[in-house]
Amino acid sequence: MLRVANLRKIYDATKQPYVALDGVDVEIVKGEFFCLLGPSGCGKSTLLNILAGFEPATSGAVTAGGLAVTGAGRERVMFFQDAGSALFPWLTVEENVRFGLRVRKIPRSEWDGIIDKYLRMVDLDRHRGKFPAQLSGGMRQRLQIARALAVEPEVLLMDEPFGALDALTRRRMHAVLLSIWERTGKTIVFVTHDIAEAILLADRIGMMSVGPHSTITKIFEIDHPRPRDLTDPKVARLFHEIEALLAPAVARSEAAVD
Amino acid sequence: MTNDAQAPMLNARDDRSTAPTPPTPAAAWQPRATLRSGWTRLGRGPLRGVVLAAASLTIAFVVWQLLSTYVFNPFLIPPPVEVIRTAIPMLLSGEIAADVSISMVRVLVGFVSGSLAGVVLGVLLGRIRLLHDLLDPIIELLRYLSPTAMIPIAVIWFGIGEMSKYFLIFWGTFFIVLVNTTAGVWRAPIARQRAAECLGANALQIFVLVVIPSAVPYIVTGMRVAMASSFMSIIPAEILAADSGIGYLLQKSSLLLQTNRIFVALLTICILGFAVDRLFRFFVDRVLARYMSFIATT
Numbered sequence: 001m002l003r004v005a006n007l008r009k010i011y012d013a014t015k016q017p018y019v020a021l022d023g024v025d026v027e028i029v030k031g032e033f034f035c036l037l038g039p040s041g042c043g044k045s046t047l048l049n050i051l052a053g054f055e056p057a058t059s060g061a062v063t064a065g066g067l068a069v070t071g072a073g074r075e076r077v078m079f080f081q082d083a084g085s086a087l088f089p090w091l092t093v094e095e096n097v098r099f100g101l102r103v104r105k106i107p108r109s110e111w112d113g114i115i116d117k118y119l120r121m122v123d124l125d126r127h128r129g130k131f132p133a134q135l136s137g138g139m140r141q142r143l144q145i146a147r148a149l150a151v152e153p154e155v156l157l158m159d160e161p162f163g164a165l166d167a168l169t170r171r172r173m174h175a176v177l178l179s180i181w182e183r184t185g186k187t188i189v190f191v192t193h194d195i196a197e198a199i200l201l202a203d204r205i206g207m208m209s210v211g212p213h214s215t216i217t218k219i220f221e222i223d224h225p226r227p228r229d230l231t232d233p234k235v236a237r238l239f240h241e242i243e244a245l246l247a248p249a250v251a252r253s254e255a256a257v258d
Numbered sequence: 259m260t261n262d263a264q265a266p267m268l269n270a271r272d273d274r275s276t277a278p279t280p281p282t283p284a285a286a287w288q289p290r291a292t293l294r295s296g297w298t299r300l301g302r303g304p305l306r307g308v309v310l311a312a313a314s315l316t317i318a319f320v321v322w323q324l325l326s327t328y329v330f331n332p333f334l335i336p337p338p339v340e341v342i343r344t345a346i347p348m349l350l351s352g353e354i355a356a357d358v359s360i361s362m363v364r365v366l367v368g369f370v371s372g373s374l375a376g377v378v379l380g381v382l383l384g385r386i387r388l389l390h391d392l393l394d395p396i397i398e399l400l401r402y403l404s405p406t407a408m409i410p411i412a413v414i415w416f417g418i419g420e421m422s423k424y425f426l427i428f429w430g431t432f433f434i435v436l437v438n439t440t441a442g443v444w445r446a447p448i449a450r451q452r453a454a455e456c457l458g459a460n461a462l463q464i465f466v467l468v469v470i471p472s473a474v475p476y477i478v479t480g481m482r483v484a485m486a487s488s489f490m491s492i493i494p495a496e497i498l499a500a501d502s503g504i505g506y507l508l509q510k511s512s513l514l515l516q517t518n519r520i521f522v523a524l525l526t527i528c529i530l531g532f533a534v535d536r537l538f539r540f541f542v543d544r545v546l547a548r549y550m551s552f553i554a555t556t
Contacts (some may be wrong), residue, residue: 071394074456086448088454090471090548099467100457144453150459235486 001189002028002051007060008045011021020046022213024060026206030154030190035198036191036216037242039250040210045159047083047208051189052078052157059060065209074104077153081160087132093119093143096127100151110211118146121180128202138169142176149180163195174200178226195242199235200228206249210249218245303311311406335400336518344518354507361503362380362530363495364420365488367425373481375428376435380477383436384443397436405430405491409498418499430485435477442476443469474549478542485538489531504530 009021009153020043030035036044049055050062053071062069064076072078080086088096097115104113119125124143132140148156162170178201181188192198198205205220220242222228228235319338326337336344357475383390412429415421446469456466496505506525511519514535542550 051432052452052456054455062552072452074458077456078452080449080453082447082449086449087472088450088468089551090474099454099459101465103454103463104458131548131551147453153456206401 001030001032001065002026002189004047004051004065004156005059005061007047007050007062008058009043009050009055009118010058016147019212021050021216023215026216026219028187029135030187031185032204033188033190033201035202035205036189036208037193037198037205037246038214039193039210039246041211042208042249043211044193044208044212048157048159048189050080050190052076054078059096059248066109074151075153076157077148077151079144079148079156079158081163083137083144084132086144087140087147089132092129093124093230096132096143097147097150100147104151114150118150121149121183122146122176136167136169138173140209141165141173145177145180150185153186158188158190160191163192163194170197175227177201195239195246196230199230199239200226200240205242207245210252280541293512333517335375336521340518341521345522345525348519348522354522357502357504357507358526358530360504361492364496364503365427365492365534367420367443368424368429369485369488371424372428372431373435373484376432376480376484377439377477380436380439380441381473383467384440384473385469390440397433397526401433401437404486406494409495412495415498418501422499423492423495423503426491427488430487430491431481434484434487435480438476438480438483439473445476448473471549476545478546478550482535482538483535486531489527489534493527 003233004026006022007021007024008019011018011020024047036047038044046055050057051064051069052070053073053076056070064073067073069076088099091099094115097118098111101111101114116125116126118129122145124139124142127135127139132143135143144161162173165173174197177188180186190198190201199222202222205222206216207218207220208214209217220238222238224232224235230236230239296556317320323337323339326332326335332340344352383393408426408429409422411427412422416425421516450472451464454464459467492503493505493508496503497509500506508520508523511517511523
């Protein structure tokens with residue numbers, strides 16, 4: 001579905017080129033839930049932006065469904081952490097979802113059915129007349145999910161989507177997302193710096209190293225059935241294994257700041 | 259007009275008398291209003307504001323009356339009763355109405371044309387980097403020329419007829435609206451534009467359906483400031499270069515040492531400015547309320 005081969009991303013800001021990503025190779029299969037995990041500054045958001053087509057790769061190949069990624073494509077939809085800025089605050093819940101249907105020229109007769117279906121899926125159908133400012137943080141993120149699903153993408157790209165939510169809301173959002181993923185079979189690429197979140201959600205976790213020259217250093221496969229329990233010995237062992245690998249990287253990234 | 263000045267002005271929008279009822283974004287303003295009531299420990303409800311405003315005006319009125327009767331020379335500061343006695347015949351004869359309407363038309367023509375030009379150019383500057391970099395230095399210099407500074411040259415260019423007043427109000431409005439619009443377009447959240455792009459919007463749709471609506475709060479704020487500035491600059495313009503309008507009434511009364519009439523003119527300016535600002539806010543709340551909401555980051 002998504003394939004990245006020998007990807008390099010170099011920012012040449014102020015005469016000193018910065019190699020953000022170097023030699024990233026990964027293939028994400030259709031219907032997979034893939035987490036990119038790493039400390040801040042490891043280039044995982046950069047990689048996601050390249051997958052979305054917002055930024056060009058400096059070299060290497062990025063393909064989605066066999067076609068080279070050259071810009072934002074209709075089969076890949078990005079999902080942002082800051083729902084406040086990603087949503088359209090002047091449109092109601094319903095109108096936010098309708099926006100995508102309108103610009104994609106989906107026949108008007110189908111709008112109501114699609115809007116109903118996805119607002120119900122994220123349990124917002126009773127709030128369709130409200131404006132984003134009147135919704136809680138979790139509801140705004142559910143609205144983002146509904147708005148993204150309504151244009152029927154194949155891939156959801158999620159950039160630390162629940163990072164700004166409180167712990168309880170985040171746990172609910174994990175359940176909501178997993179249930180939607182199981183029902184719709186979308187491919188999800190999910191960026192996070194939270195090991196527990198990655199383990200609870202992902203089929204595979206791609207661990208990224210701290211930049212410069214970031215790359216995916218190791219891929220963990222998790223075949224444990226969901227819902228997963230972090231206190232389960234098998235899951236806990238994986239958690240500690242990842243944590244042990246990540247710790248020196250985090251220390252390095254902090255040392256780099258000093 | 260610096261951008262820093264915008265935030266408190268936008269946050270000050272908590273006027274309960276004109277705020278629409280939910281479900282509109284106005285609901286987002288209400289916690290602030292409640293908090294303020296809590297501080298003063300006075301009752302809530304729409305009546306409270308009216309009562310307090312009436313009390314404030316009454317106290318000012320009484321203090322003014324006492325001061326000008328017993329402390330100051332009543333010729334220099336005419337007591338309010340005297341001012342009202344002067345105002346009534348001026349109102350009845352239509353003298354004030356004539357001057358007010360002349361000044362209002364000047365403000366309106368200059369304000370509307372200045373706002374339109376400011377929004378159009380501001381949107382272009384916010385979007386086209388090259389144009390911005392080319393024009394910004396000039397704008398940064400010219401915007402320090404207040405309308406008052408432009409009066410002498412405006413009189414030479416356009417005479418003392420209507421055109422010079424239109425020009426001066428235009429001049430004052432244009433730069434304020436321009437700078438605010440550019441800032442608003444510039445700051446349309448990149449995540450929102452990318453979200454729209456993902457949903458399938460093309461460049462033009464992103465611009466028209468996302469960037470410009472995102473800039474509306476900035477544009478409206480700029481227009482409100484420009485409206486206040488228009489009222490401030492029409493007076494000197496009319497004092498120095500006109501034979502009609504409120505400013506001319508002030509100037510004429512001053513030459514004749516008619517302090518009563520000066521105070522009538524000053525009061526008229528206060529009431530007019532206040533009324534127009536309320537009208538503007540009422541319009542914004544009715545028509546643009548949905549664009550005026552700001553979402554705190556989650």
